Amino acid sequence: MRSVASGGYANLDLPKELRQRRLSGRDAAFATELTYGATRLRGIYDRIIEIAADRPIARIDGGVLDTLRLGAHQLLGMRVPPHAAADTSVALARQVNGAGAAGLVNAVLRRISEADLEEWLTRIVPADADATTKAAIQHSHPEWIAKALRQALLGHGASTPATVDADLAAVLAADNAAAEVNLVARPGLVTVEELAVDGATAHPHVPTAALLPSGDPGQVAAVRDGRAAVQDAGSQVVALTLAAAPLVRAARGRERWLDLCAGPGGKAGLLAALAIEQRADLVANEVQPHRAELVAATLRVASERAEGVGLTLEVRTGDGRDYGVDEPAAYDRILIDAPCTGLGALRRRPEARWRRQPSDLAALGSLQRELLASALDALAPGGVAVYATCSPHLAETTFVVGDVLKKRSDIEHLDARPVVEEVTCGWGGTLGAGPDVQLWPHDHGTDGMFLALLRKQG
Template sequence: MSDERRRGRQRPPARDRSAQHRSAQRPSERARRTDPARLTAYTVMREVAQGAYANLALPKLLREKRIHGRDAGFATELVYGATRLSGLYDTLAARAADRPVDRIDPRVLDTIRLGAHQVLSMRVPTHAAVDETVALARQVNGAGAAGFVNAVMRRISERSLDEWLEVVTADVADPTEALAIRTSHPLWVVKALRAALIGHGRAVVDTAEAELAALLASDNAAAKVALAARPGLASVAELVEAGAEASTTSPVGAVLPEGDPGAIPAVREGRAAVQDEGSQLLALAIATAEMGESALTGERWLDLCAGPGGKAGLLASIAVQRRIPFVANEVNEHRAQLVQQTLAAASAAAREAGTTIEVRHGDGREIGELSPAAYTRVLIDAPCTGLGALRRRPEARWRRSPGDVATLATLQRELLASGIEATRSGGVIGYATCSPHLNETKFVVQDVIKKRDDVELEDARPLFRDAAGAPLPDLGDGPYVQLWPHVHGTDAMFLALLRKR
């Protein structure tokens, strides 16, 4: 077949497909099947409903279905956008259907969410969005459901997003509750983030509402694909040559404007990785913190909660360069295997350099007792609610509850105490979370150190440097560092730096 004929038979991009395109199909095929991008998005939505994570399930399915380019980008925006804004879209669906969402089949509701996102938040022509959503419903939900979806979608398409927002908040007296509805966040999350902005010194009462609105808006914006070049294994220049752009935020970072990061050799081989720039800065800060003289000989580093391995990957590669043994511990066996895989390239380099990288499967709360004063540099990247990474983890805001904070806070205190016990005199400990919640950050650290006389807080701010080597701005009053998506363009990473006396 000639190139001209092949191009002539290619389907238009998913977002541009409409009834006009399908008019060329046989009547028996019309409006019965949608395109692969929308079907893939629906499939991932159903996997997420069963407990999967969108950032893991979607790339896997895109590769299996061989969906690339604009269609892959379209499917990604559909999944992430429809999931982030599902709280708002459910409110609209209930009004359009004149019934509560718990009386709508969850599979049909996912179809409506995808359709609502196309109509209200994407540059898809309304007729195309409605027609393709009905076609998707016919394909995956059945002919009867397709009629219901058609009616709901036509009601939703009668108003713009701004008009709908006015309708659904018209009778809401509480400004915070109205903001939660408009930005599709659970109310408890909005309140917690407001408290965090004030508690970390980013805002005062008079500026809190504007800061909060900006933060919530950033949660709903698509996060850029950030890459980290692991020192000694890859370089930023190599990533740039492969199509990325050098980061201005992280000295080892790059940003991929489009395409599959797995197609880049350095990423595929584990010499580089997809990693938020804030996470990169945090790992670099731990690696560059000065230690006391008593910790400078016989160095040994520990990542206490290493899974899935992003920060461990950076720390391990730096440790190899310095010929320092590195241990990555993970309590979950499957995640420990992921750490083993992501450290494979660094492990090979360690063998050549005559040093060691070890991945352990065990409870981090026990390491302080089992290996007291055994390490000189310890990272505790504690399990948390993930409220600082809502833009990258679209389902997280709907899975967490206020009760999770209390449960995790107990674990976080135990892990920090264990990490301190595992650290040698003069060594440094980094306590980190990807949540700015005060009960997971400052309060945890303060509660632990007030009961001890062998550890002190250090100012972490001087350790955060951008790609040009300049101090990262807007880090607050210290000694903690709290990054923000709407300020730094990173996840809301928190770091407390402690030194063992």
């Protein structure tokens, strides 16, 4: 918790702590729920703590505040006996901040324990608040995010004015539920059936995906050696869609593919396996050198396989905005997995909702438009591109695509739904009004991936 407060990421730092402390099984699961839950629900807990402590949280030391959040989650969000939650939190406060802090933590948690979560919610939600504000507070989201998701549900055709309030509550609730661990079986390197030997089960909708209901993914043999990886099923759908989309072009030798923003390498890993299957070369580009190293590590096994069959998988470090000028009309398939706010992956990134600000959208929007424009210039006639974000925010999705296409007469905006239906199963009729596809945690059980499918006219 203190690492996250200093700018760390729970999904990166917590696994290291668990390994160092040699926690596994139920202990690791408990620690994970405690950390993720206290971080996700801090919007609720901070309001409760202010009442119970009779002071603003700004006047509470950061270490003490994190201790109180952990204690509050045990009391209100987990089945921990109140005396145990209070005693362990007081001991932690004494260890971290001293005897004075221990007295404060003891008093605050005992007051919190006098009511359950439902009762506390009636106290912290203003009676005159509108439905969106109430949902934001009840589900521990910043109000601006709740409003943006409400607009996205309507804008992507997932909700009507009559259903949007209920749908918004479902999205926000899904953000607070622990996400299942998804694995990708990279085609030609491993099968879902092989992953089942280590306890995984086939994903019901995505053929390359498997669910790992328990255990450490790092203990799965295929994950350790790079034939499989942890990857959300929605992320896999993006890569599968690009590989399956039909080209319209004259024969010109084998295809060249480009992953324009490849770091840290999840989609590139699946694209590499698919490129080998389709006898294509792949360039995986990443602007940050340390992330490019992660991509290279991800592609190691596939690169060895590609070399054996005369194909090329190349990792480059460069600015994706240069490709349109440097290599015009050079690629048959291009993925633009653009940097974004990540509002579609809040269930996996518990601290993200508290770090992102509305002001982030302006800088990201300019970058997203520049990357997409560059990619379209680098696309060969008849080639296809997928623009994707892990955010349903309209300012990062349909508005970006619409603005770029207004300036292009050479790009066809394809209906992505038939291709997504082709590479998945059981999602027919759930993919919205088109032409783009927006996946939702509450509907599809995936991160909130958006994808638009574009083709350059020949």
